[in-house]
Amino acid sequence: MRTRTQVGIVGAGPAGLLLSHLLALRGIDSVLIEIRSRAYCEARQRAGVLEDGSVALLREAGLAARLDRQGLEHGGIYLQFDGERHHIDFRELTRGRTVTVYAQTEVVKDLIARRLADGGDDAIEFSVTDTAVSSLDTDRPRLSYTDASGVRHEIDCDAIAGCDGFHGICRPAIPAGLQATWERGYPYSWLGILADVPPSTDELIYAHHPGGFALHSLRSPSVSRLYLQVDPDEDIANWPDDRIWAELSRRFELPGWTLHRGPVLDKSITPMRSFVSAPMRYGRLFLAGDAAHIVPPTGAKGLNLAFADVAVLAPALEALLHGDDKPAAAYSATCLQRVWRSTHFSWWMTTMLHHTPGADEMEAQLQLSQLRYVVGSTAAATSLAENYTGFAVPPAAS
Numbered sequence: 285m286r287t288r289t290q291v292g293i294v295g296a297g298p299a300g301l302l303l304s305h306l307l308a309l310r311g312i313d314s315v316l317i318e319i320r321s322r323a324y325c326e327a328r329q330r331a332g333v334l335e336d337g338s339v340a341l342l343r344e345a346g347l348a349a350r351l352d353r354q355g356l357e358h359g360g361i362y363l364q365f366d367g368e369r370h371h372i373d374f375r376e377l378t379r380g381r382t383v384t385v386y387a388q389t390e391v392v393k394d395l396i397a398r399r400l401a402d403g404g405d406d407a408i409e410f411s412v413t414d415t416a417v418s419s420l421d422t423d424r425p426r427l428s429y430t431d432a433s434g435v436r437h438e439i440d441c442d443a444i445a446g447c448d449g450f451h452g453i454c455r456p457a458i459p460a461g462l463q464a465t466w467e468r469g470y471p472y473s474w475l476g477i478l479a480d481v482p483p484s485t486d487e488l489i490y491a492h493h494p495g496g497f498a499l500h501s502l503r504s505p506s507v508s509r510l511y512l513q514v515d516p517d518e519d520i521a522n523w524p525d526d527r528i529w530a531e532l533s534r535r536f537e538l539p540g541w542t543l544h545r546g547p548v549l550d551k552s553i554t555p556m557r558s559f560v561s562a563p564m565r566y567g568r569l570f571l572a573g574d575a576a577h578i579v580p581p582t583g584a585k586g587l588n589l590a591f592a593d594v595a596v597l598a599p600a601l602e603a604l605l606h607g608d609d610k611p612a613a614a615y616s617a618t619c620l621q622r623v624w625r626s627t628h629f630s631w632w633m634t635t636m637l638h639h640t641p642g643a644d645e646m647e648a649q650l651q652l653s654q655l656r657y658v659v660g661s662t663a664a665a666t667s668l669a670e671n672y673t674g675f676a677v678p679p680a681a682s
């Protein structure tokens with residue numbers, strides 16, 4: 285079946301979903317295709333923290349009704365090390381800036397519901413196979429896929445947005461010689477659990493511990509999200525729930541404070557990686573979100589970067605469709621400034637807080653010195669706070 289649209293979007297994660305909505309607000313048609321089912325996309329456990337720029341973007345785009353009711357505004361985080369817990373007060377350090385705890389699962393549910401309500405059942409095509417992109421260096425790039433009923437589709441587009449995540453097909457469609465990539469693996473992974481128990485803390489705790497990093501986050505007043513640093517090749521079968529809780533209690537231990545335990549609802553292990561691919565454009569293909577860059581989750585940046593990319597991309601595509609290539613030509617360089625800032629911040633948080641297997645005692649001393657400096661110096665604490673709460677994002681209507 286041969287059809288036509290203005291923008292073909294590959295991937296219904298946060299980047300692709302928000303882009304299709306921002307384009308619709310500008311009167312631009314798009315077709316959004318996704319290899320997974322709707323239920324799978326809505327249940328995938330991932331991020332939990334939105335920068336205030338991301339919240340503002342969702343509000344301006346008319347997507348924040350449930351976020352405003354259920355999101356939990358946090359004015360800081362705790363850093364724990366050497367047996368003490370210290371508060372970093374974002375509001376005080378950044379003139380009132382905050383972050384909002386609202387799960388990526390909920391963001392994705394809100395975005396899917398809105399696209400289907402506005403664009404009809406055809407606005408998103410779930411469970412497709414054999415996605416391909418071609419003719420990218422012409423002004424009629426083509427998106428091809430097979431739908432869930434087995435029909436093959438060929439869509440002629442004005443532009444294609446590759447929002448298909450780190451393992452997608454769009455980035456590999458760029459000729460290798462035209463792409464530069466930077467990559468760093470880390471010698472540890474995160475074991476994450478979702479637990480049906482009220483959080484034992486009012487704000488997130490990032491804990492440095494000789495046994496490894498731990499993070500106490502949350503999803504709601506009744507659901508906790510916790511992470512443990514584990515070996516990169518760790519097998520989840522080695523971590524029965526009792527062992528996970530015991531290890532979390534050990535790493536968060538503080539006199540007079542108790543970690544509340546509850547039923548584990550979800551359990552998984554995630555590797556850690558920094559990755560940047562540039563440029564984020566090839567001809568009429570534009571990469572956005574994890575398709576172009578990955579950060580380790582320690583800085584809570586991945587979802588926010590995906591949103592910031594599409595906030596730049598939507599007006600750039602609108603201009604391109606009206607014959608003005610300038611914003612599209614600037615897209616990659618504009619986004620990469622923020623991408624590299626977040627890449628550095630995520631690397632810095634990660635290496636400051638994790639124990640490198642086999643590292644000598646000097647690593648721990650350097651980390652503790654850095655942590656003492658962050659909690660003891662207003663300048664250093666402000667740097668963490670402004671990076672964590674994030675930098676301004678282009679408004680939805682720009």
Ligand code: RFL
Nearest residue numbers: 295297298299319331332448449573574584585586587588
């Ligand atoms: P996604 O979410 O990976 O979506 C890509 C979509 O493309 C689909 N796809 C295809 N569709 C069609 N054809 C193909 N050939 C396709 N190939 C793939 C996929 O099925 C998928 O639906 O990328 P996007 O939209 O760029 O969004 C990025 C974010 O999901 C990611 O950066 C964050 O989750 C990272 N992250 C965090 N980010 C934050 O900002 N704050 C956090 O607190 C935070 N915590 C985290 C995180 C990621 C984690 N994991 C599991 C990697 C915590 C964890 C544990």
Ligand code: PHB
Nearest residue numbers: 331332501581582583584
């Ligand atoms: C989460 O809630 O999943 C989360 C929060 C902060 C991070 C990473 C993950 O840095």
